Amino acid sequence: MIQTLAFYLFAVLVTASATMVILSRNPVHSVLWLILSFFNAAGLMVLVGAEFIALLLVIVYVGAVAVLFLFVVMMLDIDFSELRAGFMKNFPIGVAIAVVLLTELVLGIGAYRAGALQLGAPTGDAVPIPGRGNIDSLGAVLYTDYLFLFEAAGIILLVAMVGAIVLTHREQKATRGHQNIGKQVRRNPDEATVMKQPEVGAGVEL
């Protein structure tokens, strides 16, 4: 009973907040609605027993991706009304693409249900361990069988970080806005001023 209630609560909130993501005029509000919808999707995942995905949704999507969206929306000066201007013009193309995707989904799932696709049988190395949650089971596989790849993935992230710094970091030597008082005080009239005797009609060259 309480499960059904919780399901409808989360499901209604997911769809409602997802609709608001599209409908709200202010992009910052859109991102906030998106965060709400992520939270409720996480609730749905808990209900089906996929607590790992629920945690991923909260930690990765809310914690990192949505905050990144917020940064982008707030820091880049994007004129959203201009982006929205072509909406009616592109609407038919959007609908066409949606129809294509839908047909593909229906065909693919239909073919699978009809038995036209012979999928491989899982080798069974990674069956969930009975009596343990799926975070436990995933961790048990990740830190034993796939330890090597897990560490290598860490090095990939390190390389990405080093790369970003190498390509953007500059030695801060001559940034604007730094006042060198000693240099200002050492200035003398000879180098600071010039005498000009401009001819009439000819400009002054500075």
Place this chain on the structure above:
Amino acid sequence: MDYTASLYATGAEIGLSIAGLILLLVSAWTGTRYARLVTILAAAALFGAMIFSGHLMAESTAELTGDAFGGLFRADAFAGFAKILIYAATIACLVVTPKFFDARRQYRSEYPVLMLFGAVGMGMMVSAVDLLTLYIGLELSSLASYVLASFARDDMRSSEAGLKYFILGALASGILLYGMSLVYGFAGSTNYLAIRIAFADGFGTGAMFGVVFVLAGLAFKVSAVPFHMWTPDVYEGAPTPVTAFFASAPKVAAVVVLARMALDPFAGQIASWQQIVIFAALASIVVGALGAIGQNSLKRVLAYSSINNVGFILIGLAAASAAGASAMLVYLAIYVPMTIGSFAALLMLRDEDGNALETFDDIAGLVTRRPAIAWSLLLLMFSLAGIPPLFGFWGKFVVFQAAVEADMIALAAIGIAASVIGAFYYLKFVKVMFFDDRTERGIATSPAGHWAVLILAAVIVSPLGYLLTQPLGAWADRAATSLFIPV
């Protein structure tokens, strides 16, 4: 799982990673002051990894294949051969790099660190016997390459090359990953052996799609036609030492990965992928030969030359036999010094202001100005064209021999005919350097490191290289047989 054996088999990768991490700390604390020292230490680490890989290769047998981490990684003779080539090419590229960037005050100690991590990724790729290991290794090496391509960040063309390489490389990775997910879906496992068993009675339609996507993604990485369009632009824009690296080490890694993929998990269905490889081989030879004809930029010509060479290498793979795989490895071992030598020569061609001489007009009459460079380039170009007394001929010879032995006489004949077209622009190098009127631009003196790499490459491709045919053939045969293990 036996961790001691696993750590031993992955020793080269682990050692290089630790070296990379320590050098990264050094470079973080000392900035650019000790960039030269970091480069030397990185080269030393790569040399150590090369010795260790050779040792692993020497002790591997049919029983002791060096499987590690429960079938994710295999340090067999095939991987060992490729790793020795990759590490040697990376060392050569590290040797020629600092002087190039020093002139523009752009050298930073992160450069050798990124090269080290790239080498780790390539080592993982060639040793991968699981789709996951392959993908992670590929991403590690690609990510390092993207940064290296735009390392001269004040240079518009370098940034453009980096961006182009990044976007197209990400697209290729996406295609590859999509293919892998299909293969995984239809085989039920990511392990090469399990895939081979699952596909023993043929590919279904869906699995065939997966195989085609995987091959297309890898063809992109080896820059085989029709996925070659990025090569000339990226090679031209990237800083020349980085181009030398792109044309050598990652290419070896990608070719070896393609060979292992075709001859291990897909080995049960040779007929299904053979025509794809034959098409890519022929198209690469023809496009590589014709595309370079109208080019004036030397780096673009060498880029097309690398496309052309990939075609010859793929002929060895198309033969789908141990002899073909061995011929492919021999060709790679000859291709690496030829291409690094050519780029080292390009690096040495700069005027007194440090501007690179990058077009045919700039090298007119080079023999009267810098005879040593001109004669070395002559050897390298004749060797790339496959003219007999030079070592490049031997590579083409073994590849065509393998194709003929596998009853692919037509393929070999078309390949030989197209290599004659390709000879046109290699000979154009020689004609411009030796017979055209000299231009008046001066050429600066070259650092000793560049001379060392150029002369070493020239000696290897010269007829003296034939002294290597015995050991090289024996090692390549050993590597190729380790690939053909029965299920």
